[in-house]
Amino acid sequence: MRRPDTTPTSAATEPAVDAPLLRFDRVERTLHWVNATLFGILMLTGAALYAGPVSAIVGHRVLVRNLHVYSGLLLPLPLALAVLGRHGTRLRTDLGRLNRWTRDDARWFRRTRRDDVTLGKFNPGQKLNAAFIAGAAVVMLGTGSIMHWFQHFPLDWRTGATFVHDWFALGIWLAVLGHIFFALRDGDALDSMLGGTIPAAWARRHAPLWYEELRR
Amino acid sequence: MTDPAAAGGASEPKTSAGTPVGRRVFLGLLGVGAAGVLLGARIQDWLERAVGPLIAKDGTGLASLLPIGRFRIYTVTGSLPSRSHADYRLRVGGLVDQPFELTYDELVAMPATTLHRDFQCVTGWRVPDVEWKGVALGALLDRAGVQADATALRFHSFDGAYTESLTLAQARRPDVIVAYQLEGSDLSDEHGGPVRLYVAPMYGYKSCKWLDRIELTKHVEEGFWEVRGYDVDGWVGHSNGRDDAPT
Numbered sequence: 001m002r003r004p005d006t007t008p009t010s011a012a013t014e015p016a017v018d019a020p021l022l023r024f025d026r027v028e029r030t031l032h033w034v035n036a037t038l039f040g041i042l043m044l045t046g047a048a049l050y051a052g053p054v055s056a057i058v059g060h061r062v063l064v065r066n067l068h069v070y071s072g073l074l075l076p077l078p079l080a081l082a083v084l085g086r087h088g089t090r091l092r093t094d095l096g097r098l099n100r101w102t103r104d105d106a107r108w109f110r111r112t113r114r115d116d117v118t119l120g121k122f123n124p125g126q127k128l129n130a131a132f133i134a135g136a137a138v139v140m141l142g143t144g145s146i147m148h149w150f151q152h153f154p155l156d157w158r159t160g161a162t163f164v165h166d167w168f169a170l171g172i173w174l175a176v177l178g179h180i181f182f183a184l185r186d187g188d189a190l191d192s193m194l195g196g197t198i199p200a201a202w203a204r205r206h207a208p209l210w211y212e213e214l215r216r
Numbered sequence: 217m218t219d220p221a222a223a224g225g226a227s228e229p230k231t232s233a234g235t236p237v238g239r240r241v242f243l244g245l246l247g248v249g250a251a252g253v254l255l256g257a258r259i260q261d262w263l264e265r266a267v268g269p270l271i272a273k274d275g276t277g278l279a280s281l282l283p284i285g286r287f288r289i290y291t292v293t294g295s296l297p298s299r300s301h302a303d304y305r306l307r308v309g310g311l312v313d314q315p316f317e318l319t320y321d322e323l324v325a326m327p328a329t330t331l332h333r334d335f336q337c338v339t340g341w342r343v344p345d346v347e348w349k350g351v352a353l354g355a356l357l358d359r360a361g362v363q364a365d366a367t368a369l370r371f372h373s374f375d376g377a378y379t380e381s382l383t384l385a386q387a388r389r390p391d392v393i394v395a396y397q398l399e400g401s402d403l404s405d406e407h408g409g410p411v412r413l414y415v416a417p418m419y420g421y422k423s424c425k426w427l428d429r430i431e432l433t434k435h436v437e438e439g440f441w442e443v444r445g446y447d448v449d450g451w452v453g454h455s456n457g458r459d460d461a462p463t
Contacts (some may be wrong), residue, residue, distance in 0.1 A: 049289075051281065060290070061296045061406060099238035131238040135245025143253060159339040160256025164249050166283030 018200030021214055023121075023192040025090045027072045031082040032193055039176060042140075046169055066147070072144050075137060080169070097121050098130040121210035132175055134166050143168070253288035260340040261460075263402060268344060287335070287343055289406045292440060297375040297426040298405045301338045306394065306411060307354075310370070310432035313361030318395070320410055329393050331416055334463040336452045340421040342460070348414050350395030354388040355429065366432040371413055371439070374428035380413065380439035381448065382422070384432075418450040418463060 011139040024032070036159040045068035049061070082088055083095070097120060105124040122130075145160035146153050153161075183190045189206075192198040225257040251258075256283045268285040291297070301320040309315035329352050353369075362384065369387050371380040386392065393412040396403055403409030408425025415422040442448050447455040453462045 001462055062294075068286045089372075099236050100234035101237035102234040105234065105237075111379055126240065132245065134238075135242040135249075136439075139245055139249030144251060144429075146253065155339060159260055160253040162288065163256030163283070163341070164252035166296040167252075167381035169250070170283075194456075 020197035020199055021203050021211075022196055023189075023198040023203075024094075024196055026088050026196070027082050028091050028094065029193060029196060030142055031078055031091065034209055035075075036077040038071050038075050039172075042069060043076070043173060043176065044170075045071070049168070050166070069144070069148055072141060075141065096122070098127050101127060116210050119206065120213075121207050123206070133172070136172050136175075139168050140165060140172070224329050228276050245285045264342045265461075268342060277335050284375075285343055287407070288341055288343065289453065290339065291375065293375045293377050295375075296405050297373070299374060299410060299426070301402075301410055306354055308360045308427045308432075309429065309432070311363040311366035311434065312357075313363060314359070316360060323351060323379070323394065323411065324433075325397060326355060330402045331393065331415045332390055333391070333427070334461075336460050336463050338421055338446065338456050338458065340448070346390070347397075347399050347415075348393065348395045349397035349400075350393035350414060351409075352390060353394055353413070353430075354390070356394060357387060357432075360432070362432055364442060365434055368433045368436040370433050370437050371424040371427060372429040372431065373424055373426045373427050378423040378424060378426070378440045379437075380422055381433075381436045381451075382415065382436065383436060386415070386449075389417070392456060415450075419452055419456065421446060422450045 001077060027152065045064045048064045049068060082091055095111040100122070101124065108119065108124045119132045132204045143161035146157055146166060183193070188198055188202045200211065203214070262283050298448060304320040306318045307315070308317075328349055331348045332345055333348070335346045357377055367384050369382045369384065371382075373379070382392070392413075392415050394411060396409070396411050398404075398407050403412060408423075408427070411427050413422075413424040414428050421439075424439075436448060447453055451462070452458075453460045
């Protein structure tokens, strides 16, 4: 049953076919894929430096190390460029959304009943992933710098930095593999990181608060 | 578990609603990272002792991915030194009667010594039960004929920067070798190949990688790290303020 003359106030209960919604703008998508490329380089070169069998196959240790170091030093740049300035409005709003957790977000993690929780644009798993990756990236940058410029730090710091860098790397591998796993399971969400838009039905189902917000 | 305010929270559509958990997680990770840098050396020590032996016995190979019980590759120069077997020469000189030069093949043709020992780095990591093969340093000294006023050795790496030292008595120990094989394979560039020093009872920094030249000297001359504060006599467990089990 379609009622094309529906007023915006009743839109939330309207089951009509809506136009797709813009989930990520061009700045956000570009940032995502630039970061994905840098992370890919860092994770693969890191594995080549770390795991004996991989380094034996890859070789070129100095080249691999330089790639790793310079990709790492470059990592903050895309985010800084994207978030600063007028073009970063949507990104800044989304970062605010990722930061804030509602009571429902916390309830979602308890997993008892997910039917009765109402989520916003990002689900709590995405929020946790974002916070973890952001924190881990800074930790990797800091510990990596100590490892690279080790002469300027106490010997124990070099050991400690190596220790932290290794274990956080394992965490990042798990988080990124998990991220890719969930993205591949949700075609609509994955498409929106490529084309920007997502079907309204997806938003109603997975991000009802965001959907309402857009309809208001 | 009761959550009286949950219903109210769920109906709030504003993006600014809720607690900044993301920021807390972010800052918490920075705290964990900083604490790890400061305390990691001690935690690493503990892990190497407590978990290292278990990992060495793990049959699946999965545990070998963990950052415990494995070699780290350190260089003191910007590049990774590399030299082919054909181009390699080991030079022995200084206060000796017969200075000489060996090709890789000539070195390998000499009577070999094989050692199975733990490898302990002064930065904390330890690799259990590593197999090394090489020529006893004492045999090379005999061949050169050490002069009476020589009391020490100075090792030069072909990375152009690294140096190390041993006393004559230390150098003549049977567990000090000029190594060319690790775990049954030719020594790779990463591990200091084609030829390096291996001083089994001392911390890794004493085992000069990419060995180029051995020089007999009147006195001990401090090596690369010793000038920077490491102990000259780098016995595992009895130097550098550490108490590791001897290797």
